Amino acid sequence: MPDTSNQALDRAIYAVPTEQFQGADGRAVRPCTPAVVTHRHLRMLDVRPGARVMDIGIGSGLSAALLAQLGGPDGRVTAVEIEPSLAKRAEALYAEHGHQVTVVVGDGLLGYRQSAPYDRILVGATPPAIPQAWLQQLKPGGTLLCGVRIAGLPGAYAIARVTVDDQHQPHQVEIHHGGYTPMVATYSADTVSRVVDQQQPEFSLTVLGDQDHRTAASLFAVLHEATHSEPTPAPDLDYFHLKNWLVAAEPSGLLEASIDRGTGVGIGFLAPDGTAHAAIVTDEHLIADHAESPALEVLRALSHQWLEEGALRTHELQARLTRDGDVWHARVSRA
Known part of the structure; x- marks a missing residue:
């Protein structure tokens, strides 16, 4: 059976060339996730036609444009960015190239309730902990993909894929190797x-x-x-x-x-x-x-x-989220 979701992403990548979002000198905008990483994470997110999606951390603007392509005419993409200049730049590029993305300037840690609930949330940054607000703004069965800290060590970054249940609680948690730039916020669950x-x-x-x-x-x-x-x-x-x-x-x-x-x-x-x-x-x-x-x-x-033990890879470790007030901490353990 053909993998239609992968085929859809391949078509989206073809329809939304990375060059649209590079700087005038042809270089990537900073901060900006490499396109190959964005493509890999969108495969993990599995966005379907008609999906309502929130993209937090606009970067170059590429990820939200690809999400809009995947969601199609019946989908809706809301991109939240705390830096006004990045938001303004991306919004101009969306208008120029015909990408249907709503840009909001605001604190991504709060999400954006006005357009919730979402089928998918993509966060191109690493928060100090996962806010409950993100899980609360997902539809039951919806999926969040974001950067996480799995320990207090400086390099302990990873990528979490979290699906929520009917009560907006973590139902399925996977931790994968990778990482995003830390958000401007301070909090540590570790001594x-x-x-x-x-x-x-x-x-x-x-x-x-x-x-x-x-x-x-x-x-x-x-x-x-x-x-x-x-x-x-x-x-x-x-x-x-x-x-x-x-x-x-x-x-x-x-x-x-x-x-x-x-x-x-x-x-x-x-x-x-x-x-x-x-x-x-x-x-x-x-x-x-x-x-x-x-x-x-x-x-x-x-x-x-x-x-x-088989040189276990990160995604083969047991993953979980532990709640601490209004946030969740990602952790891995041996099975």
């Missing part, structure tokens, strides 16, 4: 300790849990001075999926660090004698304070466990 190199602020360490700041600083120091490096446990190891599996496994002392040899996720702790030990895995190497580091032993064991 973390963070250390930043004052001379080179691009280097930092964040450790999950209620850690003493001096402990985090000690872990950062030994990673900065690390004397040991070795190849990752598998030649074609997919760092991003291993990282998300480690987040799901929730080992004690989970941390993420950016040092001169790369960015990685790993383990850090103080030995009974107060000595700091830390190790991280990057996309190419395991890096540790020294070759006999107990933190390195733990990280090696965890990496091999991930491989033994």
